[in-house]
Amino acid sequence: MSEMEPKVRIPQQKRSIETKNRIFVAAKDQFAKNGFHGTNTKEIASAAGVSVGSFYSYFKDKKELFMAIFREHIEEKIVRILGEHQVDPNNRKESVYRLIKAMLEAHEPYPQFHREVLAMRYSDPEVDAVFTEMDQHSLGHVVRFIEQFRDKLRIEDIHTAARIISAAVEEIICSITIFGEDGDADRLIDGLADMIHRYLFD
Known part of the structure; x- marks a missing residue:
């Protein structure tokens, strides 16, 4: 994924690394709090x-x-967390639940920043391009997840199923992490896992 590598100076000294990290953390907070256009370098x-x-x-x-x-x-979040997601071939419903939780975990850090990125997707071509690449990575993960149960599936078109599931999971993730429906999080995840399980297997 070399096209996604940031074109920034690579610090060589410990102090430089710490300085860059402070800038990163501060910028996440400022962008989340004030938005991209409401934040300046000063x-x-x-x-x-x-x-x-x-x-x-x-x-x-x-x-x-x-x-x-x-x-x-x-x-650091989406690629790593989805890469660590484990499937239990003997427990389909639990595997679906773990898939949703892994995708949720990948989006949880800095939800306000994610909201700002989502808003900029529709006005900034560079943000949209990276967002589309992120969506494709998540979609590919869902495709690979479904393929592991190929002989148990009710559906035939795996790629279309993956698109439907990805869209449903993304909607619930936005509801929980961006729009703050934390009080309903467990019920939303359980209901979504049941819906996806029935769609794929029943």
Whole structure:
């Protein structure tokens, strides 16, 4: 996934690594709180406890930093967490439940930032391109998940089933992590797992 690698300076010293990390954390908070257009580099640098000049030694502007955070989220959360997702071929419903939980976990960090990315998807071609790549990665994971139960499936078109399931899971994830329906999270996940299980197998 080399096309998603952020074009930023790679720090060599411990202090540089710590500085970059502070900028990352501060920027996530600022973007989540004020949105992309409501945040400027001076505010990010101040929140990180660094000078504006130090900020520009790592990033040419706030857009490059925003995209670096987005790409890091994909690589460190979505790719890693979905890659670690385990399937139990002897327990289909539990496997479906674990799939939903893995996809939820991949989206949980910084839900407000995810909301801002979602909003920018429809106005910024660069954000949309990376978002589409993220969707394709998640879709591919769901396809591979379904294929492991090929001889037990009720449905025949695996790719279409994966698109339907991905859309349903994404909707519930948004309800829980972005729109704050935490009180209903367990019921939503249980209901979704039951629905997907019936769709695929019953």
